[in-house]
Amino acid sequence: MTDLSKSSGAAMTEPVVSDSPAPTAFLEVRDLKVHFPTDDGLVKSVDGLSFTLEKGKTLGIVGESGSGKSVTSLGIMGLHTAGQYGKRKARISGEIWLDGTELLSADPDHVRKLRGREMAMIFQDPLSALHPYYTIGQQIVEAYRIHHDVDKKTAKRRAVEMLDRVGIPQPDKRVDNYPHEFSGGMRQRAMIAMSLVNNPELLIADEPTTALDVTVQAQILDLIRDLQKEFGSAVIIITHDLGVVAELSDDILVMYGGRCIERGPAEKVFYEPRHPYTWGLLGSMPRLDRDQQERLIPVKGSPPSLINIPSGCAFNPRCPYADVPKDNVTRTVRPELSEVGSQHWAACHMTQEERERIWTEEIAPKL
Amino acid sequence: MIVGHRKTSGGPRSAAGPRAVLAYLIRRLFAAAVMLVVIILVVFCIFFLVPRWAGVDPATMFVGKQADPGAIEAVRQKLGLGEPIFVQVWEFFKGLFVGRTYAAGGDVTNCAAPCFGYSFRNEQAIWPVLTDRFPVTLALALGAAVLWLLFGVAAGVLSALKRGTLWDRSAMVVALAGVSLPIYFTGLLSLAIFSYGLGWLDAQYVPLEESFGGWFGGMILPWVTLAFLYAAMYARITRATMLEVMGEDYIRTARAKGLREPVVIGKHAMRSAMTPVLTMLGMDLGALIGGAILTETTFSLPGLGQAVLKAISDKDLPVILGVTLITSLAVIIANLVVDILYAVIDPRVRLA
Numbered sequence: 001m002t003d004l005s006k007s008s009g010a011a012m013t014e015p016v017v018s019d020s021p022a023p024t025a026f027l028e029v030r031d032l033k034v035h036f037p038t039d040d041g042l043v044k045s046v047d048g049l050s051f052t053l054e055k056g057k058t059l060g061i062v063g064e065s066g067s068g069k070s071v072t073s074l075g076i077m078g079l080h081t082a083g084q085y086g087k088r089k090a091r092i093s094g095e096i097w098l099d100g101t102e103l104l105s106a107d108p109d110h111v112r113k114l115r116g117r118e119m120a121m122i123f124q125d126p127l128s129a130l131h132p133y134y135t136i137g138q139q140i141v142e143a144y145r146i147h148h149d150v151d152k153k154t155a156k157r158r159a160v161e162m163l164d165r166v167g168i169p170q171p172d173k174r175v176d177n178y179p180h181e182f183s184g185g186m187r188q189r190a191m192i193a194m195s196l197v198n199n200p201e202l203l204i205a206d207e208p209t210t211a212l213d214v215t216v217q218a219q220i221l222d223l224i225r226d227l228q229k230e231f232g233s234a235v236i237i238i239t240h241d242l243g244v245v246a247e248l249s250d251d252i253l254v255m256y257g258g259r260c261i262e263r264g265p266a267e268k269v270f271y272e273p274r275h276p277y278t279w280g281l282l283g284s285m286p287r288l289d290r291d292q293q294e295r296l297i298p299v300k301g302s303p304p305s306l307i308n309i310p311s312g313c314a315f316n317p318r319c320p321y322a323d324v325p326k327d328n329v330t331r332t333v334r335p336e337l338s339e340v341g342s343q344h345w346a347a348c349h350m351t352q353e354e355r356e357r358i359w360t361e362e363i364a365p366k367l
Numbered sequence: 368m369i370v371g372h373r374k375t376s377g378g379p380r381s382a383a384g385p386r387a388v389l390a391y392l393i394r395r396l397f398a399a400a401v402m403l404v405v406i407i408l409v410v411f412c413i414f415f416l417v418p419r420w421a422g423v424d425p426a427t428m429f430v431g432k433q434a435d436p437g438a439i440e441a442v443r444q445k446l447g448l449g450e451p452i453f454v455q456v457w458e459f460f461k462g463l464f465v466g467r468t469y470a471a472g473g474d475v476t477n478c479a480a481p482c483f484g485y486s487f488r489n490e491q492a493i494w495p496v497l498t499d500r501f502p503v504t505l506a507l508a509l510g511a512a513v514l515w516l517l518f519g520v521a522a523g524v525l526s527a528l529k530r531g532t533l534w535d536r537s538a539m540v541v542a543l544a545g546v547s548l549p550i551y552f553t554g555l556l557s558l559a560i561f562s563y564g565l566g567w568l569d570a571q572y573v574p575l576e577e578s579f580g581g582w583f584g585g586m587i588l589p590w591v592t593l594a595f596l597y598a599a600m601y602a603r604i605t606r607a608t609m610l611e612v613m614g615e616d617y618i619r620t621a622r623a624k625g626l627r628e629p630v631v632i633g634k635h636a637m638r639s640a641m642t643p644v645l646t647m648l649g650m651d652l653g654a655l656i657g658g659a660i661l662t663e664t665t666f667s668l669p670g671l672g673q674a675v676l677k678a679i680s681d682k683d684l685p686v687i688l689g690v691t692l693i694t695s696l697a698v699i700i701a702n703l704v705v706d707i708l709y710a711v712i713d714p715r716v717r718l719a
Contacts, residue, residue, distance in 0.1 A: 130620065
């Protein structure tokens with residue numbers, strides 16, 4: 001997916017805001033920055049994020065709480081600017097290209113019309129994300145009728161059809177239930193039905209299984225994968241759970257402190273990770289195929305404050321290899337993504353040879 | 368599932384089903400009826416038992432200040448104060464529904480149903496006194512409620528949406544003034560300006576039967592004054608609730624669907640934000656119907672509030688008793704209506 005050189009050679013068919021050409025990728029995010037002014041200072045939730053995603057592919061965005069995963073997804077959906085009242089609006093810069101349209105500079109009402117139709121979102125906690133006062137059916141019907149000029153009966157038939165498709169038993173009866181009458185897993189299925197009712201080309205799932213019982217998590221992931229195959233949409237799945245992305249993703253993007261620190265095809269990131277933070281994530285993931293006596297290795301410390309991100313590498317204070325001598329780099333310079341393999345990038349000051357050695361000799365044997 | 372005992376072959380049933388709603392209504396009505404009985408008993412205790420424990424003969428209180436022993440004895444017999452307490456309670460209770468007859472020897476006094484008591488001093492039943500005055504208070508309360516709901520809720524929603532702006536701050540300062548200034552200040556001030564100063568509005572209450580225009584003109588200042596106080600409170604509560612609701616996940620979902628912002632606010636946010644407003648409305652209306660004493664006194668409105676004020680200064684116990692009962696009734700009815708509206712707004716309530 002992430003072949004940046006390809007896009008630079010693309011034909012310029014559309015007038016573009018910036019000097020760079022319109023991308024050929026279905027979704028391309030370029031240097032996205034989302035900053036929130038607060039009393040304590042500017043919170044740089046996302047600070048220069050770029051990636052591309054093609055239709056039919058799944059991108060997993062992984063990171064700790066506060067790494068900017070959800071802020072990124074809300075940014076793509078345009079939900080930082082919609083419904084911002086009073087002062088303290090989010091400051092967003094960069095470019096988000098969806099199917100040839102740049103969303104950040106587009107008319108907000110145009111972006112609103114794309115929401116729900118071209119791009120849809122599944123939220124973490126379906127109980128709080130569904131309106132408690134409207135039936136599941138009413139909410140799906142509403143989502144459908146915003147973008148389709150049909151009567152309520154037709155829309156309700158569509159809602160029942162969608163509920164059936166996501167595996168809700170007796171959908172013709174369940175459609176008249178309220179969210180509180182559904183179980184957690186059923187609610188998330190209903191939420192998925194609602195987000196897919198308009199056949200969106202881009203589906204963003206923001207921690208879709210975090211609020212669910214372990215027993216239904218796998219079912220929901222299976223459902224998302226099946227539906228993606230059926231609808232051929234591009235899917236972004238946001239999670240802190242590496243198991244989830246391993247299950248679903250074609251590509252993985254690891255975020256730390258509002259930036260991408262490693263990005264590449266899933267098997268590369270899993271089997272040849274080239275960033276100490278990714279190593280930390282892998283080490284802290286429980287695995288059944290390992291000796292139970294061995295303890296998980298947590299990543300020490302806590303995520304950086306997004307207000308005063310230290311100059312240099314944001315992961316430096318927690319990095320177990322911070323003391324490894326690095327040639328030709330200044331500590332105060334932020335490491336940029338550099339290609340470490342085919343389609344595989346990582347942002348680390350250590351030399352590639354050094355990281356390869358540490359991974360194969362020190363990290364991989366312990367996992 | 369509310370009908371969980373049914374065989375599951377029938378499939379899951381919605382709590383919104385007609386049966387559940389009906390069951391909810393019956394439960395609320397039953398609860399209201401029980402509450403009514405309890406209140407009647409409590410009122411009876413306050414007026415007939417507590418004085419006795421305090422060493423005061425209830426009969427003297429019902430007769431009035433300077434009564435001769437013969438009159439007191441007659442009232443004692445008429446009220447049946449010598450009877451066992453449960454007989455007294457029963458007579459009192461029965462009077463409310465079928466009327467009662469007070470008899471002392473050949474002296475018989477009739478009190479038609481609903482018998483809210485009888486003023487032996489003025490030789491009149493209390494119920495007609497109450498029904499004379501009740502419409503005035505009801506009109507005052509309802510008219511003001513319409514005003515304060517319109518303006519209070521609108522101001523609160525706007526303040527929430529424009530949080531932190533000049534509009535928000537000024538609206539909240541005005542609301543603070545509204546909450547803190549007493550009715551007799553704002554009322555007199557408005558009278559001084561609009562009635563005596565500018566001469567726009569008449570300060571005189573005109574009964575509705577005489578002239579609609581005169582009645583309406585006379586009610587404008589009382590409505591506005593009373594509404595100002597309540598609008599201020601409603602604006603503050605609406606603002607706080609709206610701010611909370613606008614941060615809810617389901618509001619984000621509504622936007623993610625591609626809904627227009629006015630629909631997000633008007634349909635999704637407002638419906639949730641109205642629940643606490645409704646709670647307050649039930650209590651406020653109930654209390655106001657029991658007598659907006661300050662407003663009625665300031666504007667010389669012949670409502671229940673004035674009646675109760677006069678009764679208290681006259682130590683006219685039967686009237687106080689009657690107003691107490693009718694106020695309790697008003698609160699119960701207002702709360703019943705709110706309970707039903709709750710169920711209309713929030714489907715989860717129907718299960719409760």
